[in-house]
Each structure stands twice: as structure tokens, then as C-alpha cells.
Amino acid sequence: MKMLRNIPFAALLVVLFAQVACKPDPEGPEAPGPGGHNPTPYALEIPPNFPPMPIPADNPITVEGVLLGRHLFYEKRLSGNNTMSCATCHLQTHAFADPATTSVGIDGIAGTRNSMALINLGWEQRFFWDGRAMSLEEQIFFPVRDPIEMHETWPNAVAKLQADPAYVSLFGAAFGTTTIDSVLTSKAMAQFLRTLISGNSKFDKWSRGEVALTPEEQGGFVLTFLEGGDPAVFPGGQFGADCFHCHPHGGGRFTDGLMRNNGLDFEEDWTDLGLAGITGLPQDRAKFKTPTLRNVALTAPYMHDGRFQTLEEVIEHYNSGGKPSPTVDPNMKYTQGGLGLTPEKKAQLVAFLNTLTDWDFVNDVRFTDPGAPN
Numbered sequence: 001m002k003m004l005r006n007i008p009f010a011a012l013l014v015v016l017f018a019q020v021a022c023k024p025d026p027e028g029p030e031a032p033g034p035g036g037h038n039p040t041p042y043a044l045e046i047p048p049n050f051p052p053m054p055i056p057a058d059n060p061i062t063v064e065g066v067l068l069g070r071h072l073f074y075e076k077r078l079s080g081n082n083t084m085s086c087a088t089c090h091l092q093t094h095a096f097a098d099p100a101t102t103s104v105g106i107d108g109i110a111g112t113r114n115s116m117a118l119i120n121l122g123w124e125q126r127f128f129w130d131g132r133a134m135s136l137e138e139q140i141f142f143p144v145r146d147p148i149e150m151h152e153t154w155p156n157a158v159a160k161l162q163a164d165p166a167y168v169s170l171f172g173a174a175f176g177t178t179t180i181d182s183v184l185t186s187k188a189m190a191q192f193l194r195t196l197i198s199g200n201s202k203f204d205k206w207s208r209g210e211v212a213l214t215p216e217e218q219g220g221f222v223l224t225f226l227e228g229g230d231p232a233v234f235p236g237g238q239f240g241a242d243c244f245h246c247h248p249h250g251g252g253r254f255t256d257g258l259m260r261n262n263g264l265d266f267e268e269d270w271t272d273l274g275l276a277g278i279t280g281l282p283q284d285r286a287k288f289k290t291p292t293l294r295n296v297a298l299t300a301p302y303m304h305d306g307r308f309q310t311l312e313e314v315i316e317h318y319n320s321g322g323k324p325s326p327t328v329d330p331n332m333k334y335t336q337g338g339l340g341l342t343p344e345k346k347a348q349l350v351a352f353l354n355t356l357t358d359w360d361f362v363n364d365v366r367f368t369d370p371g372a373p374n
Contacts, residue, residue: 037176039064042191044122047199049207050252053122059137059187061194064174067370069192071170072185074369077160079106079150086143086189089115092367095295095358096196101306105149112272114306117299119292119361122194124257129288129304131259132278136190141182154182161185198294198361199252206355213355219345220352224249228339241318241349242339245331246290254293254356260329261286263322264303270325272304285327297354298362311350319346 039062044053055061072078076085089103090096096118103115113129121127121136133139143149144157161167162180172178174188203221205211213221224247226240246262247254259275265286276284288304302308308317321338322328341349361367 039174039176042066042195044195045197047197047204047252049204050120050197050199051123053194055122055194056135056137059190061191062174064170065188065191066195068167068170068174069188069190070367070370071167072189073192074371075161078144078152078157080152080156081106082160084150087369089149090118092362092364093298095119095198095298095362096367097299099300101301103149105146106151107148109148111148113304114301116289116291117295118193118196119198119294120253121196123251123253126257126259126289130274130278131289136193137183137186140186140189158182158185196361196367198358200360201294201358202355203249203352204252204358214351216348216351217355218352220348220350221355223341223345223349224352229333229337230340233337234333239340239345241315241341241345242331243293243318246329247293255290258290259284259287260290261288261325261327261332262318263324263328263332264307264317265325266323267325274304283327286325287327293353294356295358295361297357311353312346315341315346315349 042061042063042065044061046053059065072086074085074087076082076088078085084106089098089100091098094117098115100114102111102113104110116129124136125134127133127136127139128142133142141154144152144154158180161171167180168178171180171184171188175184177184202211202213202217206213223241224243226238226242227236228234228240228242229237230239231237246256246258246260248256261274267286270286273285275287276282278284291299296302297311300309300311302311302314308314319339319341322332
């Protein structure tokens with residue numbers, strides 16, 4: 001097995017003389033580390049317009065844990081044939097999304113969904129398009145053992161990590177134990193993912209009074225929090241884009257994180273049941289998690305199945321009103337007649353959405369592959 005590169009010397013010293021011990025991976029609770037283990041608290045940089053990030057009491061963020069999680073995020077040995085890491089389908093240049101319509105696993109099998117962008121996950125309460133995981137730690141277990149994705153068992157993945165003295169050292173520094181298991185692996189990766197905070201786009205700088213938006217960009221922003229529809233047809237209509245119900249900008253997230261049917265298909269055309277595939281409830285059919293609009297210009301293609309390639313296509317979907325069905329979201333209330341946005345207003349929306357691109361985020365060296373050359 002290859003050794004990790006560029007691991008800080010201090011981390012390697014932590015368990016220099018530790019014995020490497022392998023055991024079957026339990027995917028169960030990890031016993032506390034040995035006494036005296038004292039990792040360094042990690043200072044999260046929370047943007048001023050964001051709320052505090054809720055951190056699980058059993059997984060505080062530490063410098064050592066984040067370093068380990070960063071290595072694991074780019075670690076291809078977590079896959080069955082050692083060719084795919086989490087970063088394979090979550091590219092930093094695309095705001096940790098996948099430019100492929102649907103991601104392809106190690107066996108060349110294409111999945112049915114587009115990989116979601118990994119942005120500001122520390123504030124989310126559900127994960128995956130179908131909302132099947134309720135925490136970052138839980139979410140991390142799925143891709144490794146998914147037969148279409150990384151197609152590996154956790155015991156095999158952990159054994160490969162355990163055989164690498166560099167990882168033994170990193171786990172010792174992060175958790176005070178030289179015994180590696182899937183629970184600690186998921187905790188370290190979750191710590192790293194919580195550091196992927198995006199909050200310094202042009203819109204954020206404008207919100208702080210540091211830059212000015214163009215009239216077109218300002219017009220697009222105003223449209224996002226105006227109700228849609230002609231007031232002569234829809235009471236309360238404001239000829240707006242009606243985005244704010246699902247993508248509120250308060251709190252900085254640009255998503256409510258809820259599960260919704262946004263009118264992509266008629267009921268007879270549903271091929272993916274979304275949340276209902278998890279709950280089995282008819283009222284959850286075709287409901288998917290609302291994605292963030294942050295860095296949306298970099299995260300194409302769009303929707304759970306990657307059906308739209310451009311922002312213009314997405315806007316036209318909502319402008320058309322979408323397709324009615326028994327579970328369509330109440331906020332998709334213009335399925336008859338549509339929003340009626342003019343070409344000028346559509347262009348304004350695109351201009352505004354481009355202001356949500358955070359170039360500091362996609363170029364932040366703290367998120368890059370720690371094994372790659374500088």
C-alpha cells in the first residue's frame with residue numbers, strides 16, 4: 001500500500017511506536033481514547049450572516065480530525081478497486097458537485113442521480129436527494145458500501161487504512177486510538193465536511209457593504225423574493241420569480257433543506273420516488289431535498305437526475321409552472337399559466353445567481369487534496 005504524502009511530522013510522532021492492530025469493523029460506537037489525549041480545537045470561520053453551526057457533542061471539530069478527514073475525502077482505497085474517492089464525484093472546481101449528469105461508480109455503472117454539491121453541510125439536517133441520512137456521520141457510510149458507487153465493504157476499507165502506518169498515526173492524533181474503524185472514519189470525514197463553508201460570494205460582499213451589484217443583478221435579487229404570477233389572475237401575485245419559499249437568503253444558506261416535489265414530472269412519469277423510496281408513504285412520492293443556490297453557476301447539471309444543463313433551463317422550468325401531481329409542493333402554485341417572466345427578468349435572475357459564486361471557496365487550498373503536489 002502506498003503511504004500518505006505530506007503528513008505533518010508532528011502527527012506522525014503521536015503514535016510512532018504504536019502497534020498496528022486489525023479487527024473486524026463493527027460500525028458501532030467507539031470506546032473513548034486513552035487518557036491524556038488532547039486534540040486541538042478547530043476554529044471554524046463562520047460568515048457574519050450565518051447562524052452558529054450545531055456540532056454533535058460526540059464529534060467536536062479538531063485540527064487533527066479535520067486533517068484526517070481531508071485525507072480520507074481524497075482516499076481512493078475506500079473503494080473496492082482503489083480507484084475512486086469521495087472527491088471523484090465531488091470536485092472542488094465545481095463547488096464539490098459532479099459535472100456528469102449522473103455519477104459513475106467503480107464498475108462503470110451509472111447511477112440514477114446527480115451528486116449533490118457539498119456546501120455548508122454543517123447546517124443541514126437531511127442528506128442525499130432522498131433525505132435518507134439524518135447526519136453527516138450517517139451519510140458517510142452509504143457511498144463506500146453502495147454497489148453502484150465505491151462498492152467496498154467497510155471492514156475491507158478499514159483494513160486497508162489500518163495497514164498504512166501513516167493512517168494509524170493520523171487516527172491516533174485525532175482520536176487517541178491506533179485502532180481504526182468505520183465510526184471514527186465517518187467522524188473524521190464529517191469534521192472535514194463541516195469546514196466546507198461558502199460565504200464570501202459577490203452577494204455576501206454586497207450584503208456587507210463591500211461591493212455594489214449591477215442594476216441587472218439587483219433586479220434579479222428582488223425577483224427572488226417576490227411572489228410569482230399576474231395579480232389579476234393570482235391574488236397576491238407580484239410578477240416575481242417566487243424563489244424565496246424554498247431558497248430563503250436569510251441565514252446565508254439559500255435553501256430550507258426540506259423535501260419537496262417541484263413539479264418536474266406528471267405522476268405517470270415518475271421513475272424515481274425520492275423520499276417515498278425511503279418512507280414508503282404515498283404523500284412523499286417524488287419529493288427531493290431542496291439544494292442550495294450557493295455556487296449554483298458551478299454545479300450544473302441540475303435537479304436530482306441532472307436533466308437541466310443550464311440555469312436558463314432551470315428558470316424556464318419554474319417559469320412554466322411545472323407539472324401538477326398529487327404531491328406537488330404548494331409553492332408550485334403556477335402549474336396553470338406559469339410565472340410569466342419576461343426575457344429581461346430571466347436574464348436578471350441569471351445575473352443574480354452568478355453573484356452567488358464564491359471563488360475563494362472553490363480555490364481554498366485548505367480543501368484540496370493533501371497528497372497532491374503544491
